[in-house]
Amino acid sequence: MDLIVNNHNIFEILFITFLSSLLLVPLAKSIANHVGALDMPNERKIHKVPMPRMGGLAIFGSFLIGYILYGDVTTQMISILIGSFIIFLVGIFDDIKPIRALYKFIVQIIAASIVVIYGQVYFNQITFLGLNLSFNIYTSYALSIFFIVSISNAINLIDGLDGLAGGVSSIYFLTIAIIAFLLGRTTGLDFFLSVIMLGATLGFLFHNFPPAKIFMGDSGSLFLGFMISVISLIGFKVATLTSLIIPLVVLAIPIFDTALAIFRRLLKGESIGTPDKEHFHHQLLKLKFSTRTSIIIIYMINILFSVVSIFYVIGDTQQAITLYLLLMLALLFVILKTDILYNHKKKKDKEK
Numbered sequence: 001m002d003l004i005v006n007n008h009n010i011f012e013i014l015f016i017t018f019l020s021s022l023l024l025v026p027l028a029k030s031i032a033n034h035v036g037a038l039d040m041p042n043e044r045k046i047h048k049v050p051m052p053r054m055g056g057l058a059i060f061g062s063f064l065i066g067y068i069l070y071g072d073v074t075t076q077m078i079s080i081l082i083g084s085f086i087i088f089l090v091g092i093f094d095d096i097k098p099i100r101a102l103y104k105f106i107v108q109i110i111a112a113s114i115v116v117i118y119g120q121v122y123f124n125q126i127t128f129l130g131l132n133l134s135f136n137i138y139t140s141y142a143l144s145i146f147f148i149v150s151i152s153n154a155i156n157l158i159d160g161l162d163g164l165a166g167g168v169s170s171i172y173f174l175t176i177a178i179i180a181f182l183l184g185r186t187t188g189l190d191f192f193l194s195v196i197m198l199g200a201t202l203g204f205l206f207h208n209f210p211p212a213k214i215f216m217g218d219s220g221s222l223f224l225g226f227m228i229s230v231i232s233l234i235g236f237k238v239a240t241l242t243s244l245i246i247p248l249v250v251l252a253i254p255i256f257d258t259a260l261a262i263f264r265r266l267l268k269g270e271s272i273g274t275p276d277k278e279h280f281h282h283q284l285l286k287l288k289f290s291t292r293t294s295i296i297i298i299y300m301i302n303i304l305f306s307v308v309s310i311f312y313v314i315g316d317t318q319q320a321i322t323l324y325l326l327l328m329l330a331l332l333f334v335i336l337k338t339d340i341l342y343n344h345k346k347k348k349d350k351e352k
Contacts, residue, residue: 021203079119
């Protein structure tokens, strides 16, 4: 098995997309400063000075360069280009001047629908532990659109710390690329997209790792989440542990964090879109870990899930499932030891 995709060596593709992103970041930074796309510090933010937040421009630009140089023209790819551009565009507008959450949600549904319905990127059956769940076409469309929108927002929600969303996404793209390689699917679109997205994200991460010089903004986080979810769905009419469930496991922290954020805000009687400072990465900062150490802790947790996912593909599935459950329980135990669901300190302050 060689390391060739679309008649090009994957290391060449990685290098070109990495270099493109690396060189586009200064341009994105200049544009952000020029149009006023700045993230201003406040009581909810970690940073202390205004930060340009259009880093997504470099990631998306590198993705386009990778596709133009190495990609093929297919209906699926065209649908992904259209959908991703719509997501990127609404993110750019939001980076310049915040858009209402409802409008962004509607645009996300439109972008997801283009990929699912026009590109026919969806699943119509889930097979897991001997269980087979089949869906009609309309249910398949609805579930797939929901999946894309959910993952897009999960990555967007965790983008609250230097290098967090970029690092988690990079680990995901690398894991899916390795799994596709091990399964002999190097000619697949999911492998190709994982490779160019890995290069594009790592190039940006060079500038975004703490202390960050630029933020990716919604233009980056929504686009990354969109591509992560689409790569999960590509080619999988039947979703199995090695196709749909493994990507979900690799994204355990963003998914846990998103679910707990929704529960936390409902418990407080707030809108689920209300921003706060109680996410998992904030909890690590409360435990007196530095920004860099907090990021590395989250990276290591993600890498553990990724390693088990790869082990599942090449090793004993029963042992891998056992390790998955143990890791999930350990993560849940750590999460519930924090104030991520309810801030007890604030409650005591109010009682005083």
